[in-house]
Amino acid sequence: MKKKVCFFFSFFSAIGFSSSLASKIRDINTNLERINRQANELGLVRKHQKEADATGSMTSRPSDSIVVPNVVGRAGDESKIVEMLLTPSERVVSVIPITGMGGLGKTTLAKSVYNNTKIDENFGIKSWVCVAREIKIVELFKLILESLTRTKVEVDGRDAIVQEIRGKLGEKRFLLVLDDVWNCEQEFWSDFFTTLLGLSTTKGSWCILTTRLQPVANAVPRHLQMNDGPYFLGKLSDDACWSILEKLVVVGEEVPNELEALKKQILKNVMASHLQQS
Structure with a gap:
């Protein structure tokens, strides 16, 4: 998840956002742990890798x-x-x-x-x-x-x-x-x-x-x-993906116009990044 959030930072930097939006993006970095937990709950990232941990323990959820x-x-x-x-x-x-x-x-x-x-x-x-x-x-x-x-x-x-x-x-x-x-x-x-x-x-x-x-x-x-x-299970629609990204990246606020204008490009890059890590 951290790699995916870092993608946003590098992507935004490359296209030169306003200082106010850049500040918002920096704020996201302070909430990486919370974002990661939310992403796990939404099923955006794998909770486990194939390799077992050192003790070989597993969790059975009641x-x-x-x-x-x-x-x-x-x-x-x-x-x-x-x-x-x-x-x-x-x-x-x-x-x-x-x-x-x-x-x-x-x-x-x-x-x-x-x-x-x-x-x-x-x-x-x-x-x-x-x-x-x-x-x-x-x-x-x-x-x-x-x-x-x-x-x-x-x-x-x-x-x-x-x-x-x-x-x-x-x-x-x-x-x-x-x-x-x-x-x-x-x-x-x-x-x-x-x-x-x-x-x-x-x-x-x-x-x-x-x-x-x-x-x-x-x-x-x-x-x-x-x-x-x-x-x-097929991939989510662009609208569904965008809805999830809004919840993870722009928490409790309206999506900035600069971000909305780059919706298609952001979705394309996020999907490409995800496919490379799958």
Whole structure:
């Protein structure tokens, strides 16, 4: 995010803005941390890299802590996915992989769907797991159990973990979100979904999976013998992008005329900068 904000500084300097606007831009620099947090919430930048941290720790976010930011330009995508989730199904578990390049807002969209009131009415239990790296299958089931119990799981054996998950789910229809997935191995997903299908006999449960990796998005539905492909998330419209930039750069004020006049050029440069970093 800092690189992206610095782009604004260099871009503005190159075209010679007025001193008053330059002063406003300098003020932005003092709020980089706040801007970065807002950008993360809006899904503009990745929260995690593929590499795990030194301790290999991961965070599983309980269902009541999924904060939904102000979603811009994704109402249509949210409606389509919610409609898919609410469509009656004879399957025990179905899956929707949401895919697209980094920074498009896959996680933000998934959060918005997750907290949609219609989803709450249709699913008896929900679980959100932030994966963020390649992990072993027992670790994934452990994260799911921690999300369901909202406590650290001390059990290590896979069978014991799966049994506890089964007990938590009961006969409820569930929604599971696996956010930021990197595992591409076919055997991994075959094993995972075979186990998931055995947790309940109730029909109509769903798994949403977000990933920037096309091989993951293409492989996952095959293991449930689903004909539907991934949900490809396209780039935001220029108006939506501009709305987000206004919130990040010109906080609580009107957009200066000098800035508005360069709208197209700014959007073009920001998109080019983003593509280079994705």
